[in-house]
Amino acid sequence: MKEMSANTALDCQRQQKHYGITSPISLACPKEIDHIYTQKLIDAMKPFGVFEDEEELNHRLVVLGKLNNLVKEWISDVSESKNLPPSVVATVGGKIFTFGSYxxxxxTxxxxxxxxxxxxxxxxxxxxxxxxxxKLKHQDGIRNLRAVEDAFVPVIKFEFDGIEIDLVFARLAIQTISDNLDLRDDSRLRxxxxxxxxxxxxCRVTDEILHLVPNKETFRLTLRxxxxxxxxxxxxxxxLGFLGGVSWAMLVARTCQLYPNAAASTLVHKFFLVFSKWEWxxxxxxxxxxxxxxxxxxxxxxVNPSDRYHLMPIITPAYPQQNSTYNVSTSTRTVMVEEFKQGLAVTDEILQGKSDWSKLLEPPNFFQKYRHYIVLTASASTEENHLEWVGLVESKIRVLVGNLERNEFITLAHVNPQSFPGNKEHHKDNNYVSMWFLGIIFRxxxxxxxxxxxxxxxxxxxxxxxxxxxxxxNMLKEGMKIEATHVKKKQLHHYLPAEILQKKKKQSLSDVSRSSGGLPSKRSSLDCNCLDSSRDTDNGTPFSSPVSTNKSSKPDSPPAGEVERSSAEPAAIIVEKPQSVPPAQGLSIPVIGAKVDSTVKAVSPPTVCTIPTVVGRNVIPRITTPHNPAQGQPHLNGMSNIAKNVTPKRSHSPSIDGSSKRLKDIEKFIRLESTFKDSRAAEERKRKSMDTIGGESMPIPTIDTSRKKRLPSKELPDSSSPVPANNIRVIKNSIRLTLNR
Known part of the structure; x- marks a missing residue:
């Protein structure tokens, strides 16, 4: 038996083909214990529905076969309608290719x-x-058919015999499409x-990934x-700035290249080992x-200066090579790197027999992790409008994360990808409400x-x-609103049900350090740049095993040294009445809200600082400064480094207040401006239009039409178009808070 194992290992190494841009780290073949751990991993994943049975797999094949025949019929009909010779029509072909997770x-x-x-x-x-x-409209079994022709990647979406399909289109510069066509050939792009x-x-990226892994079955199980x-x-x-399916696939593929003979259980552990130590x-x-x-x-x-500012580049292997993670921000990278470290610690325990795979798959309790949150609410008056509105708002949340990261008082803005239904009682005007939560760490x-x-x-x-x-x-409809609210952890029960908030708490190692001796440990450096470390961690960092707890109905008692005005409301929140200004008509757009009633309507949640926004014309562009990756790698275990790694932060948030006389001057000036002027005129307007408060002046931002930014797949650009002519006003309030030691 031992001799057979030795021969198998020898054959394993002899057959090894070189994959990747470096030599493998280890050519070791799996041992019996590795196969046992792999089977335990499979058993742990089964309850989550990650494996389809044979019947479901066959049903997908049948549906794809039907779709492929429809495409061939349609192309033949189009060819006839364009008067191609019958001999050409008979051989013109056409084919359906799949890509992505399938x-x-x-x-799943x-x-x-x-x-x-x-x-x-x-x-x-x-x-x-x-x-x-x-043709699809009149096909039996097709439901929920819709076309998104103006998307970044134009697509037709539909459900075919119970299977949802996203179908994109490409035509090649050839006369016939054969069944054995290879899309990996770069000449096909000509x-x-x-x-x-x-x-x-x-398709090209997916196929290339599969060609670059040593063992496809092991790769698939590890990726699952x-x-x-x-x-x-x-x-x-x-x-939202984390990683999508193709990025995770490439990270796993790279791990497989470095450990080409390893079993899936070993590869999962090595995945965490490699990328917890990767020097981004x-x-x-x-x-x-x-x-x-x-x-x-x-x-x-x-060649491209903008590529130098990408924080976590994972490069697609097919030409033209692109970075699949351009949405990653300082905060999302910090969160992911810490999760890699946590995953490494857990898999170490699993492979030592101290834990099982279920521990790796435990969800974190996001709502015990931070002391401060921003609740982002999107609402609409109809279900159809709400679906559209929520999709757009969600696609832009990373803009909010970027804005918060540039605030000098914020070291981390962590968005929870899961959205929650909002409380309709708090939004009487709109019946359809969705909420997202961002955990905030203040410096x-x-x-x-x-x-x-x-x-x-x-x-x-x-x-x-x-x-x-x-x-x-042309999506904007009456009743589409966004609200942003700052709340403390103890106030989350106004927004979320108890079963979500009463999940197991995670105890922070920094809290353990403080309670045992009061001296900071390496892990407690998580909060070294916060206003008050107890204010932000609150036993919520995801470092150690969860500890069961029952949430009391009473709010948390304030930490030592922190003065609370009320246990039910945030400290010193000011809601101010902004000044009014007419909408701009050119490229220079003032950051000024419309008139609102100075009284704030009371609702059942605590009185918190919000920005209720009704659709309108006063809009400004996102102003971005690239992050310099050369400044170093931020770590969740050392938040003090984050501020050094991001773009220079503002010393204060620009004010929207100004004198009424000045606003009238701006109104008069804007009306005289044409819609588009050359850049010199725009600069002159920016210099003349300043909001002044407390001796400090802020230039009114202008849209930089010269800057181009690569956008994610299936997303339209924030084009620098003229100010919308919608007559519904945007109502804005200030959101300010005071944090005490």
Whole structure:
């Protein structure tokens, strides 16, 4: 038996092919215990529905076969209508390709299928969104059919025999599409428009990943485990600045390249080992980027200055190479790196027999982790409007995270990817409400008894970005609102049910250190830059095993040294009446709210600082300064480093107050301005239009039309268009708070 194992290990190493841009770390083959741990991992994942049975898999194949036949029929009909010879029509072909999680073989029960329709050169995109759309309309088994033609990657969405499908389109510069067509060939991209290249990119990346891993089955099982872990830990969302499916797949593929013979249980452990120690922003590459004469834009920090500011680059292996993680921010990277470290600690215990795999899949209690939260609420008057509105707001939350990160008093803004239904009693005007929660860590200011923090500008610029985009795509409807509210942890029960808030608390090692001796440990440096470490951690960091607790109905008692005005409301929250100003008509847009009633209507949640916003015209662009990755790597275990790694922070939040005379001057000035002027005129307006308060002046921001920013898939740009002509006013209030030591 031992001799057979030795021979198997020898054969394993002899057959090894080199994968990746470096040599493997280890060629060791799995032992019997590794297979036992792998089976335990599979058993731990089964309750979460990550595996489909044979019947479901076969049903997907049948549906894809039907769709493939529909595509062939449609292309043949289009060819006839364009008077192609019958001999050509008979061989024109057409094919459906899959990509994403289904193509990788890691889809879960009930998951949708990402598919690509490939057509020959004489079939236009307009044919796809017209005649093929009509063909689908009359097809039995098709439900919820809708086209999103103006998306970043145009797509038709529908449900076919119970399977949700997202279908994109590409036409190749060839006359026939054969069944054995290989999309990995770079020459297929020649003479294609950018939308076709984007549509092809998903298939090309997925296929390339599968060609770059040593063992596809081991890769798939490892990826299933890592994706499930990421979803359970709340770090699976490309849209919100974490990682999406293709990014997780590339990280797992790189791990497989470094340990080509390892079992899945070992690879999960090595995954955490590798990426908890990875020196970001060094890029993750599955292969050396290849040169091409197609002259398409690729990720290359040597050529593109904007690529140098990416914080966590993971580069797609197919040409044109792109960074799949351009949405990652300082906060999301910090959260993910700490989760990698936590995952390493747990898998160490598992492989030592001290824990089982269920511990790795325990969700964190986000609502015990921080002392301060921002509650972001999106509401609409109808279900249809609400679905559209929520999708847009969610796609822009990372703008809010970026704004908060640039505030000098904030060291971390952690968004929870899960949204929650809002309390309709608190939104009597709108019946459809969704909420997101952002955990906030404030920086400690030395030698200060209290600190005044103004989040007005950070949140208003976010809401303005959302409203501008909604206007640009003609989505904006009466009743669509955004509210941002600052609350403390003890006030969350006004927004969430007890079963969510009463989950097991996690005890912070920094709290253990403080209670045992009062001396800071390495882990307690988590809060070293906070206003008060007890104010932000509150036994909520995700470092150690959960401890059961029963939530008392009474609010938490304030930590020593922290003066609370009331146990039921935040300290020193000011809601002020802003001045009024007419909407701008050109590129220079003042940051000024419309008139509102000075009285604030009381509702059942605590009186908190909010920014109720009704749709309107006063909007401003997002103003961004790239982060410099050369300044170092932030760690959740050392928050003091975060402030050094982000862009220079503002010394104060710009004020929206100003004299009435000055506002009248601005109104008169704006009305005389044309919609678009050259950049010199815009600069002159910016210099003349200053809001002055307390001896400090703030230039009115202008839209930088020269700056281009790569946007995520299926998302429209925040185009620098003229100010929307919608006549509904935007109502804004200030959001300010005072934190005491």
């Amino acid at each position: 193509r990788l073989g890691v889809h 029960k009930g998951a949708d299928i990402d598919a690509l329709c490939v057509a020959p050169r004489h079939v236009e995109r307009s044919d796809f969104f017209q005649s093929f759309f009509e 003479s294609l428009d950018i939308r076709c290249i984007r549509s092809l990119n998903g 485990a890592v994706k499930l872990w990421a979803k359970r830990r709340g770090i699976y969302s490309n849209m 922003p060094n890029p993750v590459l599955l292969k050396q980027p290849e040169e091409s004469n197609l002259n398409l834009p690729v990720w290359d920090p040597r 400690r200011v030395e030698n200060a008894e209290s600190v005044n923090i103004d989040l007005t500008y950070d949140i208003q610029s976010f809401t303005d970005t959302v409203y501008r985009q909604a206007n640009n795509i």
